[in-house]
Amino acid sequence: MGTKSKSLALVLIALFLTSSVTVLSATSTKTETTWNIQTVDTNGERYGNGYSAIAIDSNNNPHILYTRGIRDSKFWTSELMYASWSNSSWSIQRIDSGDAFDLVLDANNNPHVLYGGKGLMYAIWTGSNWTTQTVDEEFGYGSLALDSSGNPHVAYTSRYGGNETYRLRYGSWTGSNWSIQTLTESENIPFRVFLALDKNNVTYLMYGYSTTHYTLPESYWKSQTLKLAIYKNSNWSTQTVASNLTNYGNMVLDSKGLPHFIYQVQNRESWNSTIYYSSWNGSTWNTEAVVSNDHLDSPNVNIDMGGLAFDSYDYPHIAYLSSEPNGDLNSVMYARWTGKSWDVQTVDSNHPTFNPCYLAVDSNGNPHIRFSNAPSSLNGIRQVMYATAIEPPPIYTPTPNPTAPAFVTSAQMLPIIAAVVVLAVILVSLLLFRRHRKNSSQNKPNI
Numbered sequence: 280m281g282t283k284s285k286s287l288a289l290v291l292i293a294l295f296l297t298s299s300v301t302v303l304s305a306t307s308t309k310t311e312t313t314w315n316i317q318t319v320d321t322n323g324e325r326y327g328n329g330y331s332a333i334a335i336d337s338n339n340n341p342h343i344l345y346t347r348g349i350r351d352s353k354f355w356t357s358e359l360m361y362a363s364w365s366n367s368s369w370s371i372q373r374i375d376s377g378d379a380f381d382l383v384l385d386a387n388n389n390p391h392v393l394y395g396g397k398g399l400m401y402a403i404w405t406g407s408n409w410t411t412q413t414v415d416e417e418f419g420y421g422s423l424a425l426d427s428s429g430n431p432h433v434a435y436t437s438r439y440g441g442n443e444t445y446r447l448r449y450g451s452w453t454g455s456n457w458s459i460q461t462l463t464e465s466e467n468i469p470f471r472v473f474l475a476l477d478k479n480n481v482t483y484l485m486y487g488y489s490t491t492h493y494t495l496p497e498s499y500w501k502s503q504t505l506k507l508a509i510y511k512n513s514n515w516s517t518q519t520v521a522s523n524l525t526n527y528g529n530m531v532l533d534s535k536g537l538p539h540f541i542y543q544v545q546n547r548e549s550w551n552s553t554i555y556y557s558s559w560n561g562s563t564w565n566t567e568a569v570v571s572n573d574h575l576d577s578p579n580v581n582i583d584m585g586g587l588a589f590d591s592y593d594y595p596h597i598a599y600l601s602s603e604p605n606g607d608l609n610s611v612m613y614a615r616w617t618g619k620s621w622d623v624q625t626v627d628s629n630h631p632t633f634n635p636c637y638l639a640v641d642s643n644g645n646p647h648i649r650f651s652n653a654p655s656s657l658n659g660i661r662q663v664m665y666a667t668a669i670e671p672p673p674i675y676t677p678t679p680n681p682t683a684p685a686f687v688t689s690a691q692m693l694p695i696i697a698a699v700v701v702l703a704v705i706l707v708s709l710l711l712f713r714r715h716r717k718n719s720s721q722n723k724p725n726i
Contacts, residue, residue: 312624312668312669312670313668313669314626314627314666314667314668315666315667315668316626316627316664316665316666317369317664317665317666318662318663318664318665319343319345319362319369319371319649319662319663319664319665320345320347320360320362320369320371320662320663321662322347322348322660323345323346323347323348323651323660323661323662323663324345324346324347324348324651324660324661324663330346330378330379330380330381330420331343331344331345331346331379331637331649331651331663332344332379332380332381332382332637332649333382333637333638333639333647333648333649333665334382334383334384334390334639335384335639335640335641335642335647336384336388337388337642338388339641339642339643339645340363340364340365341363341364341639341647341649341665341667342361342362342363342364342382342384342390343361343362343363343382343649343663343665344359344360344361344379344380344381344382344390344392344394345360345362345379345649345663346358346359346360346377346378346379347359347360347373348660350660356376357376357377357378358373358375358376358377359373359374359375359376359377359378359379359392359394359396359402360372360373360374360379361373361374361382361390361392361404362663363390372409374392374394374402374409374411375394375396375400375402375409375411376396377394377395377396377397377400378394378395378396379392379394380392380393380394380395380420380421380422380423381393381421381422381423382423383423383424383425385425385429386429389403389404389405389406390403390404391403391404391423391425391431392423393414393421393422393423393431393433395418395420395421396411397413397416398413398414398415398416398417398418399413399414399415399416399417399418399421399433399435399437400412400413400414401413401414401423401431401433403431414433414435414450414457414459415435415437415448415450415457415459417437417438417439417446418435418436418437418438419435419436419437419438419445419470420435420436420470420471420472421433421434421435421436421472422434422435422472422473422474423474424474424475424476424482425476426451426476426480427476427478427479427480430451430452430454431451431452432449432450432451432452432474432476432482433449433450433451433474434447434448434449434450434472434473434474434484434486435448435450435472436448436468436469436470436471436472436486438470439464444464444465444466445464445465445466445468445470446461446463446464447461447462447463447464447468447472447486448460448461448462449462449474449482449484449510462484462508462515465488467488467489468486468487468488468489469486469487469488469489469503471486471487471527472484472485472486473485473486473529473530473540475530475531475532475538476532477532477536478536479536481509481510481511481536482509482510482511483507483508483509483530483532483538484507484508484509484510485505485506485507485508485520485527485530485538485540486505486506486508487503487504487505487506487527488503488504488505488506489502489503489504502522502523502524502525503523503524503525503526503527504519504521504522504523504524505519505520505521505522505524505527505540505542506518506519506520507520507530507538520540520557520564521540521542521555521557521564521566523544524542524543524544524555525542525543525544525545525552526542526543526545527540527541527542527543528540528541528542528543528586528587528597528599529541529586529587530587531587531588531589533558533589533593534589534593535593537558537559537560537561538558538559539556539557539558539559539587539589539595540556540557540587541554541555541556541557541569541586541587541597542554542555542557543555551572551573552570552572552573553568553570553571553572553573554568554569554570554573554597554599554614555567555568555569556569556587556595556597558595569597569614569621569623570599570601570612570614570621570623573599573601586598586599586636586637586638587638588638588639588640588646589640590640590644591642591644592644592673594615594616594617594618594644594673595615595616596613596614596615596616596638596640596646597613597614597615597638598611598612598613598614598626598636598637598638598646598648598650599612599614599636600612600632600636600650609631609632610625610626610627610628610632611625611626611627611628611632611636611648611650611666612624612625612626613625613626613638613646613648615646615670615673616673617673617674618673618674619674626648626666626668627650627664627666630652630664631652631653632650632651632652632664636648636649636650637649637650643669644670644672644673645667645668645669645670646667646668646670647665647666647667648665648666648667649663649664649665650664650665650666651663651664652664
């Protein structure tokens with residue numbers, strides 16, 4: 280092969296390889312995000328209630344479950360409320376008396392609700408009315424999930440014996456009744472649990488275990504261990520997934536059925552916190568810090584009410600609360616994995632915000648956050664707030680951070696395919712040219 284032919288081939292190969300790598304390693308640019316913030320209910324949650332779920336339907340409309348506090352001259356009463364967005368306004372319904380726990384939507388966008396009333400209660404919207412039933416007469420807090428057939432499953436803590444001892448329980452609907460199992464019982468089990476089922480109906484149940492009796496407010500400073508129980512083939516297996524943490528947020532499964540969760544570690548002296556994101560890659564847990572040295576004005580203002588969700592490409596999004604240093608105003612914060620790094624934004628810093636802070640992500644990768652504020656004029660009533668934004672799409676790379684799964688789009692594959700085809704043509708052409716030169720040399724007549 281001649282020197283010029285070799286040089287031309289090398290240049291072509293370099294050009295095509297460079298163009299392919301450039302497409303795959305491109306990064307998204309940081310843009311200013313405009314958040315649309317709305318008040319869903321001005322007469323919202325009773326002060327002290329900490330649970331409110333948000334879900335997104337197939338039309339990317341938000342649905343919110345919350346507790347409305349009603350107070351007479353002496354007592355508080357709780358009303359279970361359901362709000363759904365339709366076209367340009369919120370439609371609000373009263374479901375029952377009780378406190379909100381969890382909300383999921385089925386394949387037909389019908390809401391399924393778990394709440395605390397006269398026991399642990401379950402309700403479903405039939406299309407024309409709400410039907411309710413009792414899951415267990417004893418309860419602490421519960422989490423709800425639907426299996427592939429649309430049947431409800433619940434995980435919950437059940438206080439019993441007139442003391443602070445909790446049973447960790449799991450219940451599933453058989454078609455005619457609730458089948459209830461007790462996994463463990465202890466005075467050291469926090470009341471909060473999270474439940475998820477994969478496409479094969481394997482159950483994942485995440486719960487905490489405190490080093491000492493879980494009493495308030497001292498328990499905020501107790502070291503906690505996070506455990507994951509998996510129910511498969513009628514057997515439970517349990518593993519420890521994190522230790523020495525201050526508090527934990529929710530658990531979700533990605534499209535492959537792998538579990539992910541968030542938790543918090545707080546410095547007792549400074550009240551600064553680090554928020555961690557942990558994911559299971561099929562063989563081990565990968566953990567990284569999302570936000571470090573974040574200031575909280577009290578130990579119970581953190582991510583403990585949830586805040587992790589995934590977009591359609593299995594990239595994580597997190598909502599949490601932060602406070603100004605030495606101040607009382609809590610800000611709603613949002614972090615998303617862009618494919619290269621965590622993009623952290625302030626959603627709302629204009630309201631005195633309190634727990635909870637819940638997050639859902641729609642099919643376009645846009646976040647929907649439900650939070651609450653407490654104007655001083657409402658005397659203990661928290662307004663139900665909602666925020667959403669249109670986010671620029673991230674750039675997906677073949678080797679992102681280990682905690683974010685690799686993904687390559689079909690559009691990104693086209694330059695690679697084209698490069699391979701062109702390289703193959705070049706190599707074949709060079710081989711044929713070399714063979715032709717060789718044959719020409721061998722057949723050259725002697726003079």
